[in-house]
Amino acid sequence: MIDAAFGTPLPVPPLRAAGSSRVEHAWAVLATVLDPEVPVVSVVDLGIVRAVIDAADALTVVVTPTYSGCPATEVIEASIVAALDDAGLGPTRIRMQRAPAWTSDWISDSGKAKLRGYGIVPPGPVDLAKGAPLRFVPRAVAALACPRCESKDTERLAAFGATACKALWRCRACGEPFEHFKSI
């Protein structure tokens, strides 16, 4: 393409500008791609999709991993590519972006509500003070409300759970175990 006024070649424009319908369509599709380990929240709810870029050669989805060793990462990436391809939005490319590091604060309010409905207590705000001076003597963990009966008579059974992102709790009032999505 030649700029008529100056006669200099212009850069090849992207297929569509950012914010175009292709990007909006992609976000709508991504909102249906569920986390394989917590299949009620989408990758958008979890805040791991950081950007969707409409580049000339492929739709680029920028993804930030939740945990260094999360075994679901590869499944999630494959699910994203498959969903976008099925919607006719491909070719798709995944770009893994580590910084800034994912935090549970990025889980959306609707994502948190879905977690609670699924029986997993959502994470509270990350305590930023934890990053400051090292604390070595463990503190008592603040009690969570049971997702089934709302009682606060609960206790943490284990700091780790069935997946990297969860801890195991128990409600003394209703006797049921439940999971907590760790604040990190």
Added chain:
Amino acid sequence: MQSITVSAHPSVQYLLRIGDTCLILAQRLAEWCGHAPIVEEDIALTNMALDLVGQARAVLTRAGQLEGELGGTPHDEDQLAFLRDERDFRNCTLVELPRGDFAVTMLRNLAVAIFLELLWQRLEGSSDGELAAIAGKAVKEARYHREHAAGWVVRLGDGTEESATRLKAALELLWPYFAEIFEADAVDDEADAARLGPRWADLQGEWRAGFAAVLAPAGLSLPAERAFRSTGKSGRHSEHLGYVLAEMQNLQRSFPGGVW
């Protein structure tokens, strides 16, 4: 399958020390799968192993890229994990020692987690953007591991006569191996000069204060310094690492490139 030769560049060596320390401790923690005293701790130990494997994968990937950027042969994470000989592993000897009983495992986890938390905090400011990004994630995981281990060390030390005796024995067994972490050498100095990461020796003061702060409520204190120095960071390992590698590498050595 033939072994690979890795770059001797100090920046690569510095990254291998971090990646290998995470990787070999992960192997030791994974040995607990199905053997921990209670199921919750079985799950905790393997979760921590998973975090450490993830950190090792990221750091080894970066080390292998850097080899290429420095004009050598690049390697991927799998080549670095599975196709290096024992003498080319750069982990501290501490992490290759047998897992021992639960007290040994928890005390070692505490010592390593305090160290890694301090290290990752500094690495968040690394001149290497990828390493800084890895550190930003890993520091949160190390903090969680440290809180877990600290809880158990206090509980064991302040628990029954049996648990206190075992924790005391664990400290006597492991203490001589902690010193190696903080031994200064040229690799450390060059990493510091290049602003790649801190000299590990510079973290010793904070590490000692943090470790002592957990030992106190566990009824223990820091033992006296000993003359013994292990040498895993420079590739001269204990008799234990070869067995860890034999198990970890066997499949890739026997069936190169095998996948499932």
